[in-house]
Amino acid sequence: MTTASMARRYEPRTAPDTKVATSAMIASLAAEGYDTVLAPFGNALVEAAKSNDRIVGLSADLSKYTDLHVFADAMPERFYQMGMAEQLLFSAAAGMAREGFLPFATTYAVFASRRAYDFIAMAIAEENLPVKIACALPGLTTGYGPSHQAFEDLAIFRGLPNMVLIDPCDACDVAGMVPAMIAEPSPVYARLLRGKVPKVLTRHKPDYKFQLGKAQMIRDGKDVLVISSGIMTMRALDAAEQLEKEGVDVAVLHVPTIKPLDTDTIISEAGKGRLCVTAENHTVIGGLGEAVAGTLMRAGVHPTFRMIGLPDEFLEAGALPTLHDMYGISTQGVATQIKDWL
Amino acid sequence: MGVAKRTAPLSNVSLEMRAWNIRRKALLMGEVQGQGYIGQALGIADVLAVSYFNAMDYRPEDPEWEGRDRFYLSIGHYAIALYAALIEAGILPEDEIPTYGMDDSRMPMSGMASYTPGMEITGGSLGQGLGIAVGAALGLKRKRNPAFVYNLMSDGELGEGSTWEAVMSAVQWRLDNLICVVDFNNQQADGPTRDALAVGAEAQKWEAFGWHAQEVDGNDMDALVAAFDAARALDDPRPRVIICNTTMCKGVDFLEAREITHFVRVEPDEWAKALAKLEEGKPQ
Numbered sequence: 001m002t003t004a005s006m007a008r009r010y011e012p013r014t015a016p017d018t019k020v021a022t023s024a025m026i027a028s029l030a031a032e033g034y035d036t037v038l039a040p041f042g043n044a045l046v047e048a049a050k051s052n053d054r055i056v057g058l059s060a061d062l063s064k065y066t067d068l069h070v071f072a073d074a075m076p077e078r079f080y081q082m083g084m085a086e087q088l089l090f091s092a093a094a095g096m097a098r099e100g101f102l103p104f105a106t107t108y109a110v111f112a113s114r115r116a117y118d119f120i121a122m123a124i125a126e127e128n129l130p131v132k133i134a135c136a137l138p139g140l141t142t143g144y145g146p147s148h149q150a151f152e153d154l155a156i157f158r159g160l161p162n163m164v165l166i167d168p169c170d171a172c173d174v175a176g177m178v179p180a181m182i183a184e185p186s187p188v189y190a191r192l193l194r195g196k197v198p199k200v201l202t203r204h205k206p207d208y209k210f211q212l213g214k215a216q217m218i219r220d221g222k223d224v225l226v227i228s229s230g231i232m233t234m235r236a237l238d239a240a241e242q243l244e245k246e247g248v249d250v251a252v253l254h255v256p257t258i259k260p261l262d263t264d265t266i267i268s269e270a271g272k273g274r275l276c277v278t279a280e281n282h283t284v285i286g287g288l289g290e291a292v293a294g295t296l297m298r299a300g301v302h303p304t305f306r307m308i309g310l311p312d313e314f315l316e317a318g319a320l321p322t323l324h325d326m327y328g329i330s331t332q333g334v335a336t337q338i339k340d341w342l
Numbered sequence: 343m344g345v346a347k348r349t350a351p352l353s354n355v356s357l358e359m360r361a362w363n364i365r366r367k368a369l370l371m372g373e374v375q376g377q378g379y380i381g382q383a384l385g386i387a388d389v390l391a392v393s394y395f396n397a398m399d400y401r402p403e404d405p406e407w408e409g410r411d412r413f414y415l416s417i418g419h420y421a422i423a424l425y426a427a428l429i430e431a432g433i434l435p436e437d438e439i440p441t442y443g444m445d446d447s448r449m450p451m452s453g454m455a456s457y458t459p460g461m462e463i464t465g466g467s468l469g470q471g472l473g474i475a476v477g478a479a480l481g482l483k484r485k486r487n488p489a490f491v492y493n494l495m496s497d498g499e500l501g502e503g504s505t506w507e508a509v510m511s512a513v514q515w516r517l518d519n520l521i522c523v524v525d526f527n528n529q530q531a532d533g534p535t536r537d538a539l540a541v542g543a544e545a546q547k548w549e550a551f552g553w554h555a556q557e558v559d560g561n562d563m564d565a566l567v568a569a570f571d572a573a574r575a576l577d578d579p580r581p582r583v584i585i586c587n588t589t590m591c592k593g594v595d596f597l598e599a600r601e602i603t604h605f606v607r608v609e610p611d612e613w614a615k616a617l618a619k620l621e622e623g624k625p626q
Contacts, residue, residue, distance in 0.1 A: 056484070080480065083514065085507035088473045092511065095477020098462075099485065103477075119504070122467045123474050127455055 005316060020319040029141055029320075031198035031234060037171035040197050041134060042070025044178035045104060049075055052182065054102045058082050060089040066106035066136045067194045086116040093131045094123035102130055102182060109135035109150030109191060117156060124187045125162045131188075132181045138167065138191035138230065139281030140310055140327065145317035151310045154258055155286025157189050164212070165258040166190040167230035167281075167288070170200035173256050176210025184212060191230060200234045201254065215262035217269065221251035224338055225269055225303075228279035229255045229288050232308070232329060236279050239334035248342065261291050267299045275341060276303035281329060284309035306341050308334055348399045349409075351432075357563050358625040360430055361391035365593050365620055367426035371442035371449070373613035378443070378451065380616075381590035381597065381606035383423035385527050386494075388561050389586050390427040393492060393523070397570040402432035405459040409489060412478055414463045416471020416495040417525070421453035424461065433460040469502025471495055472522060476508045479517040479581075490574065494523045498530035501539040506551075513552035516579035521570075522553075524585045525560065531604045548583045560586025594619050 049055040049071065061084040063069045072079035082089045086107055093103040112120065112135045124131045135150070142148045157163050164186050168174045174193055181188045201208040205218045218233065219240060226236040233254040240250035253269050255262065270276050270292070278289035289307040296302065310327050324330035328337055368383035394400075398411040415424050425442065428434040434448070441447040448457055454464045463474055475493040482489055499505050512520050526544065528535045535541050548555040554576055558565040566586070573582040591597035591606060594616045600606065608616065 082511060083507075085511065087469075087504035088476065088507035088511050091470050091473025091504070091508070092477030092480065095474040095479070095491075096481040096484075097477075098474070099478050099481025099487075101481055101484070118467055119470060119473070122464060123470050126464050 020322060029193060029198065029231060031200065034198035034200055034203065036196035036198050037175070038196055039067040039070050039194065040171040040174040041178065041192055041194065042067035044175040045071045046074045048178055048182055049078065052102065054100060055182070056080060056096060056101050056103050058089055058093055058096075058103055058105045060084055060086045060107045060111070062107050062136070065108070065194065066134060066192055068104070068106045071104075086111045087119050090116045090119040090131070090133070091123045094127070094129050097124070097129040097131050102132065104132045104134060106134045106136070106192070108148060109138045109153045110148055112189070113150055113153035113156045121160055125160050128162045128186055130185055133187070133189045134192045135189070136192045136194045140315055140323055140329065141231070141281070141320070143318050143320050143323060146314040149315050151283045151315060152286065153191070154282050154288070158259055158286060158291065162186050163259065164188040166212070166256055167258050168193060168210070168256050169230055169233040169254060171197040172199060172201050172208060173210045177212070177256070180210060180212040193231070198234065200237065204237050210256060213257045213260055213262060215253050215255040215265040218252045218254050219250070221249035223249040223274060223342070224277060225251045225253060225272070225274040226277045226279055226338075227253045227255055227266060227270070227288070227292050229258060230281045232279040232281050235329060235331050235334045238331040239338065242331065242335045243338060246339070248339065250338065255288060258288055258291065261295060263295045263299070266292055266295055267301055270296050270303050271301045274303065275306070275338075277306045277308060277338060277341070279308040279329070279334060282309055283312055285312055304341075306337070308337055349401075350399050351402065353395065355395075356625060357391045357395055357567070360395045361387045361563070362593070362620070362623070362625055363430050364390055364423065364426040366617065367429050367436070367439060368422050369613060369617050369620060370439050371422050371425065372608065373617075374440055375443040375451070376610060377608070378422045379419045379605065380422065380608060381529070381602060382420050382525070382527065383426065384592050384594060384597070385561070385588040385590045386420060386423050386525050387426070387592070388563055388566055389494070389523060389525065389588070390423060392563065392566040392570050394427050394431045396567055397574060398492065399489070400431070400433075405433050408487065411489050412462050412491045414465070414471045414475050414478075414491065414493045415453050415461065416463075416465045416493055416499060417468065418452040418454070418464065418466025420494070421449070421451065421461070424453060425449045425458070428458070428460040431460075434458070468496070468499045469504040472505055472508035475520055475522070476511050476515070476517065479512070479520040480515055482519055483517075488519070490519050490521055492521045492523060494525065496530075497524060497526040497528060497535040497541060500524070500541055500544070509548065509551050509553065512581035517581045518576070518579045520581040521573050522581065522583040524583060525588055526585055527588045527590045529590055529602055529604055544585050548585075552580060554578070554580040554582045555585065556583070557585040557587065560588035561592050593623060
């Protein structure tokens with residue numbers, strides 16, 4: 001609960017003039033102006049599985065909402081419905097990995113990171129088994145409230161040795177990360193964008209391809225460096241276009257791999273004298289921003305440094321555009337904060 | 343299906359002698375550290391003797407042989423018992439007993455897969471073994487590998503919700519290649535298991551979930567052999583559970599008589615006495 005909602009819970013409300021629906025879990029992320037791709041994760045997994053019979057898919061009653069149903073429909077004999085039992089989901093995935101398979105296990109990010117953490121830690125990560133975890137509803141991508149908002153998942157998993165962490169921006173990242181997850185021998189936790197997923201990165205950088213462990217400059221700029229991951233790279237790029245019209249030149253360094261972090265690129269880019277802003281769809285505690293801050297501090301690189309991210313509190317329920325504005329992770333929110341800091 | 347033919351080395355050493363050897367090796371390891379889960383080790387020795395010398399198939403010289411039956415030690419703190427069994431089975435060398443629990447040992451005090459040949463999983467976070475076993479049993483079926491997965495768990499793990507997720511899943515997937523062995527010694531960290539979390543009617547519970555359940559005296563060799571044989575030979579798709587009622591510290595009477603706790607206190611001079619007491623009961 002938030003303090004504000006708690007204080008107002010006995011106040012009667014009236015219907016607003018404009019109807020803004022709560023963004024449901026099944027909804028695709030709205031991204032105005034971008035083309036979309038349907039179910040890039042499920043389709044990429046099917047494609048990869050055609051030539052790799054070690055791949056199996058498991059879900060805990062959320063295959064439809066993680067796009068794993070595409071795989072289940074295409075290869076039903078390789079799909080395991082484990083029921084609404086996340087602890088079992090990840091221990092069984094560990095058991096299948098022990099027997100030589102490459103399990104892709106999917107659920108919502110909250111359930112993997114909160115409910116099943118010990119099972120991922122001990123059954124999977126401690127033994128460095130190649131279980132590939134793909135989780136929908138990362139950060140603030142649903143209006144259902146804290147039960148479904150995984151605003152601290154990366155902080156939880158960053159402390160776990162052996163884990164590789166991916167926070168994709170768009171359909172290109174999601175499709176590109178699947179073969180990278182397969183090639184990576186360690187366990188992987190990937191945040192997932194599902195449904196109609198926007199194509200963002202190739203519009204700004206036509207030759208962009210996802211590379212595991214690599215940060216990539218999507219657009220350069222001399223005034224500000226935004227270091228971002230996930231959907232916040234989209235927000236940063238859109239904000240950069242807006243700020244460009246106002247004479248502010250913003251570079252956007254996209255960091256889809258949170259761990260291992262591409263520290264060389266981050267140190268090099270942050271050392272060029274620009275205002276340095278991190279942007280993440282995650283609490284400002286323990287995510288990309290603090291990872292970058294620690295990296296720069298250890299390297300002795302000290303730009304003016306600001307963080308955009310979710311506050312250290314349980315978030316409100318409501319419509320996503322409202323919430324993204326409220327917490328400063330909408331395009332306008334990003335642009336406004338950057339201007340204030342210049 | 344009938345009991346699968348074992349290819350493990352034949353031996354004329356009796357199961358009673360195997361169990362006695364396992365107890366002795368566990369006591370020797372306990373003496374090295376001056377501590378250890380010796381109550382559990384002495385209690386489970388008969389179950390391990392039947393597992394390794396009557397039921398399971400394996401190759402001592404090749405612990406990762408694809409055709410082996412998998413043995414998962416969900417209860418990592420029972421490692422002292424399993425090391426003793428693995429030494430008895432020829433998978434670990436006997437001359438490493440003095441390294442037990444020491445720095446750089448292959449036999450740390452809680453069992454971990456990465457340290458020890460024959461230790462299949464990293465147990466110890468209780469309630470995980472059966473779920474991993476479900477996945478392995480699914481994987482074996484996928485590969486058409488006829489091996490069994492054995493999961494040894496404790497009565498305390500019956501309190502973990504994850505255990506029951508795995509119990510339901512094993513039935514859902516008709517895992518007739520999964521044999522769960524529950525060591526019921528009625529002792530967990532804070533006291534008797536039966537006083538902690540509505541434990542009781544165990545066999546009926548597993549049966550109600552759809553398992554083939556047997557409850558036996560876990561220190562009665564004939565009963566154990568019959569139960570393991572029945573579990574392996576059963577010709578239906580149910581997963582199998584053998585609930586073994588064991589006596590902690592079995593085989594060393596002055597420890598059996600002591601007020602039993604999760605971590606049985608053994609004074610420095612008592613290890614030799616315990617070994618001497620065990621010697622008195624050595625099978626002929």
